[in-house]
Amino acid sequence: MTNHQYFRRDQDSAEVVVLGAGVAGLTLANLLQAAGVECVVLERATRDHIQTRARAGFLAPGTVRALERHGLAEGLRRRGVPHGTCEFRTRSGAFRLDYRELGRREHHTVYPQQDLVTDLLAHYLAGGGEVRFETRAVSVDGADGARPTVTVRDAEGRPGRWSARYVAGCDGRHGAARDSLPPTARRHRRNHGVTWLGLLAEAPPSLDAVGYALHERGFAGHMARTPEITRYYLQCAPGTPADAWSEQRIWDELDRRMYAAELGPLRRGPVVQRSVIALESDVVEPLRHGSLLLAGDAASLLSPSGAKGANLAVLEAELLAGALVDDLVHGDPAPLEQYSRRCLEYIWRAQEFSHWMVQLLHAPSESENEASFEAALRDARIDSLRTSRTHQDWFAENYLGL
Template sequence: MTDRQIRTTAHGSADVVILGAGPAGLTLGNLLLAAGIDCVVLERADRDRVRTRARAGFLAANTVRVLDRHGLADGLHRRGLPHGTCEFRTEVGSFRLDYSTLGRGEQHTVYPQQDLVTDLLTHYLAEGGRIHFETEAQRVDDADGTRPAVTVRDADGRPGRWQSRYVAGCDGRHGAARHSLPATARRHHRDHGVSWLGLLAEAPPSLDAVGYALHRRGFAGHMARTPEVTRYYLQWERGTAADAWSQERIWDELGLRMRTADHGPLHQGRILQRSVIDLQSDVMEPLRHGSLLLAGDAASLPAPAAAKGANLAVLEAELLAESLIDDLAHGDPTALDQYSRRCLAHIWRAQEFSHWMIQLLHAPLGSDEESFFHESLRRSRIESLRTSRIHQDWFAENYVGI
């Protein structure tokens, strides 16, 4: 790579300025670069942070197909692990769904998001792509015009501007793209009233399946990341700090909720990372405002109950790349005009399934008549999922698909 590719110059121009070097921004950058479209990625974090941000690790079959189509899947094919089973542990027993044999017969590939981002970044730089780390986008000006500009500040605090034909906002829900939206933009938001303690443990997986434990004390989840590292979740009292419990107490609670007395002990190890996650969902509508277009978490944020975030980001990046290429390389704006509508159809379907999963996994907290009613519905859903092949096929199609 050259200094030109990664320097922190605070000014310049490109046909497309991409804000954010996550899965959406880097997938988009690679696809535009391959089509000969002049683009640059602006990222507020430094390079090491971009390569090590731990996020989701379950890639849907369609995500793998997208990456395959564009020559971006070598790493996940070498190091990713196929996964097609989930196990539900409930108060009335446990059952497994081999979802890779249900629905459309598709499975996940377990591949940590930081590894995917590293692959995308390496490929982008190897092909001559430009990226500027430690360059914070502050706002997008004149998005309704023909030459929008991104006002930035570099690591030394120097201001600058990047001119472009289009700005792709892939910088998350707190980034400059969202902050620059006009008053006509609509944000659909829902707080699900549930919090998780997310844990990354230096311990081998204890199940050969994704584990969902439904317990009167709250939900617990088990998800493999690598042969040496496992992701766990504990339903958490909102407002409680991530470090409020000792490691010993956390492992005891995981064992209780995952019913290790019935299923065998968990492999324990040092907890590498903790974070509190408030389960919230939001969707921006529309996703295009003149020359400013949204993708990834800037476009929508599904609650993490069904691992849809990174998969939506890659799908949206491909749709946006196709639309921009049609316009910039072929003079056809039709796909760009339809970008928002096409993406939102996928986004709302993912949101609906994530919402369904939240209702399935979490018992109501109250003891009144309404809580009893909702808990009875939840148990009925679980029983239907355990016994109905039609329900299982629906689950599998939505669990893996978007």
């Protein structure tokens, strides 16, 4: 079917129009489809793009259990890798937390997010689901009425419209769902004043752990993705372009900040992907505005330091799917009325831990006197995490949970 056929009618319709084919949108679409609720997914990117864009891949045990409950975990069970160790590196040396033996004694499953998206998409399409790629949602109108409409444009700029009983905004912080919120929506924002250079290297992991290095020159991070690919992060000055540093400088800086001279060299390879990540957090309240509901990054953005984004997306999608099914199939609107409150409780808990991680991993940037005080507090946090079993159990529970 060609793109111009997508817009052959003045207005298409579905019970639920899902904006965005990321983890939140595709999880939601799969659950709605399984319950017999008619839905369509509108995605502005191509299928190839959503299946290849590299994102974090640390899935919490609760996320894995949720996907298993709904028959969506076949791929990650076959190819996911259990992981349960962090290594913190400081000028005082390195120490490890085997968090699978702490707290609730659980572990992450490392599974690249693009692979999860590919699995979710394949499952949805195999069941007869409909996804309109290269279809950009422009606005959501009439959310305060019984049948909101979504104005869209195809890849050639031709307009179209969808009507729905509900619109699920899973299209990120810059998508049409957020842009269409009424003035009564509250937006909480926090700029952490920290920027990371995100790097994907064709190099085997140098650690059998997630590496967090705290250095006077800035933070550095090591996260294994596959036996051949490693994700690295380097703190850089705000405004630094992604291509500003040569590969030689990148590897030299990683060696320096990760104390390679003292703790062992890093395994190098070509840097195949770069991005600049400004650490910001935000939350929209409430998450329901009439017939428009938010989930995933459209509901809240977390800094990547706490590894919560994809996990929150699955949790929110499961809650939203259950509430929509109760309303549309069983005629019970009560769960949908509670959706925003329930999700926000999880979101703010995740935000609190992510904020704690930002403070733990990065040196303060305030005035000299305040900076020295904050730096001493950070040293105390690290020392407590190194020595206190109670603190370690708290870390494990929050690192893995929502």
